[in-house]
Amino acid sequence: MKKELIELRVNRRTHEIAIEPNMLLLDALRQTLGLTGSKRGCDDSSCGACTVLIDGTAMLSCTLLAASCQDQEITTIEGVSEHGSLAAIQKAYGDWGGAQCGYCTPGFIMTVKSLLADNPNPTETEIRAALSSNLCRCTGYSQMYEAIRAALDAERKGIAAVR
Amino acid sequence: MKSRALLDRAAEGGCPHVRLQMSDFSIIGKATAMVDAAEKTTGTGKYTDDLALPGMLVGKILHSPYPHARIKSIDTRRAERLDGVVAVAVGKDAPNPFGILPVGHDEHALALDKVRYVGDNVACVAAVSESIAEQALELIDVDYEVLPSYFDPEESMKAEADLIHENKPHNIEKDYHHVFGDPEKGFAEADQICEARFLANEVTHAAMEPHSTLASFELDPHTGNLGRLTVWSSTQVPYYLQHKLSLVLEMPMSQIRVIKPLVGGGFGGKSEVIPLEIIAAIAARKAKAPVKITYTREEVFWAHRGRPRTIIDLKTGVKNDGRITAVKARVVQDGGAYCSYGVVTILYSGALLGALYDIPNIQYDGYRVLTNKPACGAMRGHGTVNVRFAFESQLDELAQKIGMDPAEIRQRNLLQPPCITVNGLRVQSYGLPECIEKIVERSGWRERKGKLPQGHGLGIACSHYVSGAANSIIRSDMPHSTVNIKIDRDGGVVVYTGASEIGQGSDTMTAQVAAEALGCSLSRVRVVAADTDLTPIDIGSYSSRVTFMAGNATLRAATEVKKLIAAAAAKKMNCAPEEVIFRDDLVCKPGTHASEQAAPAQDPRGLDGRERPSPHGTENSATSVSGRVEGQILRGSLQQKRKEEGPKDAMTFEEAVVAAIDFHGALTGTGSYAPPQQARGGKHKGAGVGPSPAYSYSAQVAEVSVDEETGEVTVHKVWAAHDCGRALNPVAVEGQIIGSVWMGMGQALTEEMIWKDGMLMNPGLLEYRSPASVESPEIEPIIVESIDPEGPFGAKECSEGSLAATIPAIANAIYDAVGIRLHESPFTPERVLAALRAKKNSKPLNLTEGVDPTQPDRFREHGGALWFKGKGPRRHELDPARSEAPAGGAD
DSSP states (O other), rough: OOOOOEEEEEETEEEEEETTTTOBBHHIIIIISTTSSSSSOSSSOOSSSEEEETTEEEEGGGGGGGGGGSEEEEEOOOGBBBBBBOOHHHHHHHHOOSSSSSSSHHHHHHHHHHHHHHHHHHHHHHHHHHHHOOSSSOSSSSHHHHHHHHHHHHHHHHHHHOO | HHHHHHHHHHHHHHHHHHOTTTTOOOOOTOOOOOOOHHHHHTTOOOOOGGGOOOOOEEEEEEEEEESSSEEEEEEHHHHHHSSEEEEEEEEEGGOOOBBBGGGGBBBBBSSSSOOOOOOOOEEEEEEHHHHHEEEEEEEEEEEEOOOOOOOOOHTTTTTOOSOSSSGGGGGEEEEEEEESSSSHHHHOOOOOEEEEEEEOOOOOOOSSOOOOOEEEEEEEETTSSEEEEEEEEEOOOOOHHHHHHHHHHHHGGGGEEEEOOOOOOOOTTTSSSSSHHHEEEEEHHHTTTTTEEEOHHHHHHHOOOOOOOEEEEEEEEEEEOOEEEEEEEEEEEOOSSOOOOHHHHHHHHHHTSSSSOOOOOEEEEEEOOOOSSOOOOOOOTTTHHHHHHHHHHHHHHHHHHOOOHHHOOOOOOOOOEEEOOSOOOOEOOOHHHHHHHHHHHHHHHHHHHTOOOOOEEEEEEEEEESSSSSOSSSSSSOOOOOEEEEOOOOOOOOEEEEEESSSSSSHHHHHHHHHHHHHGGGGGGGESSSSSTTTBOOOOOOOOOOIIIHHHHHHHHHHHHHHHHHHHHHHHTTGGGGGEEOOOTTOTTTOOOOOOOOOOOOBOOOTTTTOOOOSOTTTTTTTTSSSGTTHOHHHHHHHHHHHHHHSSSSHHHHHHHHHHHHHSEEEEEEEEOOOOOSSSSSTTTTTTSOSSSOEEEEEEEEEEEEEETOOEEEEEEEEEEOOSOOOOOOOHHHHHHHHHHHHHHHHHHHHOEEEEEEEEOOOOHHTTTTTOGGGGEEEEEEEOOOOOOSSOOOOOOOSSTTHHHHHHHHHHHHHHSSSOOOOOSOOOHHHHHHHHHHHHHHOOGGTTTTTTTTTTOSSOOOOOOTTTTTTTSSSOOOOOGSSOOOTTOOO
């Protein structure tokens, strides 16, 4: 298939890439841009390991055409770390055992980011509902709830300290 | 920084000389983030599929569409002519057989003359892109002669002709018949006997990372031809992979390097050599270019190697005082088309009837049967899970018959360790009594059992598992784990271990054990793992062996290095080497350790208010590495300084290391571990499987509710107490307990491999129904520490033992809730409804073909229907599966 030039804006940087028009966003990120943090866990949008934010909304990059994401702000797991250090949610996932094998973790963190952007103080039920878009086979999810709570606490304290 | 300050205070003599309490640990026992956590949470960590090499080709595998067929011919010419295709590999490119067990070398990387399941590997295309490789697959012409196939293990056992493997009569891979004690006498003494058939479902690992392998050859500078091979693979067993590659490719092991990048979960699915790992190397050799093959999710399901569907005919006798007098089990496992770990699985099923309770008489008849489905292999709780479901359910029935509380009947049958069970298993540390006490207390068992509203219930069950097999797959005197440690003048500790991190925390455990033994901070320790060129042999991450065996090897290696440092430090401090204390990045004389050892401030409560240690690691771990670089750079001035100072009471870790290197030369140490002879089991045929240097124990209470209208079972909470010897990293131990219980709940309620004519009906994560977060209950992990006499710091298994108890705990809770005793898992709404109707003597619903799941009698392929061989419902006349021949036979 003949390649076309498209412009993707990923993690606040613009990339001009030549892709076959049927290329999926996940493949463009992983293969063309070398951003391998987003994972392929299934082929049918059932596992959520490829979750990225498109204009702030959690989307599955394995079932999006890369070409359809032009002019949108794409955030991948590589864009989550803040100023070169771990974001509160990343630190908390490590501390509380929210990540074991780590393969689903980037997808979960993107989902959590999108949840917290919409709802900064979610109840446990809301957290469970939001995380249901992603699958994990290691943790049984329990330690993720603790991590999310801890991250919220840390951020709250961080904000309090600044004030 | 902290250690420096302590040292200064010690030198000044200005602090109280607190006597070091050796029962305290500075690294282990504290919740610690995994050493690779940041790689995982930032997405920078590399898994196999994240790797790429210049000129790398994509490999795609052609799979068999038939469950059982002879290959008459394969023509790859049309595929090879397609632009972009570099090579097409077939069976005869590497015809040597292999298999994970020495007795089971029955697989070929690519089929030679026969395919034995839908999905069997036939050919592999290496091409410049995935889409071209996929197109090429369609251009490979294979001529098959379809053979009769076998899907039901009990039918398969009657086969006389068209055997799946010619050398396996009646399609029986292996059968074992064990008698320990006198079962007949035992049953004669029993006051109550229960006998029933249980059917347990086939489940698969479904690790989030699909299998992936990248293989690349180097050119040999001397011959100019392909030379050494490097393979990056998602494996739990790099050493076995190196061994099997050597066998199939006919290359010396020294010419093969296997590197395990991050692995996205295994659960046993990557604990043997999966054909794609060898196919990638064959294709790379033929294409003369690096080849990467990554399975699609559907291919992962076909590759399978999960827990086999199991038919268990179980008979147990008890006396009125609750004591078990005898157990008789006949177990038939639907093993799929190849041996895989099958011989071990069927042996574990029998052997692990022992070592949990004191059972004086055991009869076991196990049959591992071949069928035309993907091979089953090892899965978390290998061999024990399905039989444990049957046993613990039956024990509950017996408790009810003799009018005893289900928790109490378990307490009446405890072992009295140290002991050797009737089937030759040595039990030392035994935390089961405490596990039962803890869950009875935490769940409010005594107050709540039997008193919950209709439809709600509590169930109890126990389980156990090995901390590594005492006999390795390949019988030899080779140590099971070897670890090297190197410390250089910078004070950095590098641990080289073959143990495979697959997400369970292997690398973190290794770093913790080394840091604890050397008394240094965790951040000093770097773990280099699972690279056969760099790391000494470790047989892999399976049967929960890593903490016990690699942990012990690490401890021994660290102790060896520590002796060297102690000898040098003792000279500087005018004391005996064995008196020297290593702690908190200090090396000091006895009585001078300045540490005040106040436990670091913790935030001890989790979300639920239950106490847990802080996960934030040790306070001093991050600070002390950078402070003392002069030890390495300004050697001369440091020596001068030391001369001026004269003998001292304490040194920093770097100073001691520099002194030791000056004294001995390089600081290296090696430790290895082989299980002791006394732990290796009895002498009977098959005695090699089951023995372990230590067993973990688990007891669980599940609280469920059953909707009697819909048949839906909801698990509300599981209390799981697990005896892990000692929790080296509590946050990791809790994670393993929760993960095991959760996976057990999946098998109990929703997960099942559903087959129709040898075709998998649900090869996707949604259809397979791995539970999502809304379906997952609260799980309260309770750590019990029995301090094993041989484990590293007393530690033993924690990753598998809890799984098996969850299924019967839920089954028993369903009985408590609505009075139905389900003998067939998973406990789907259809089965619950059918059982409820059977209990009320109502007309059975035809959802499960009229079979009562409380008394199942026969194997059913698809959750209830006998589809195959004309026994199923009438098919459309154009349906190719309608005839007697298997689907697609008309081609």
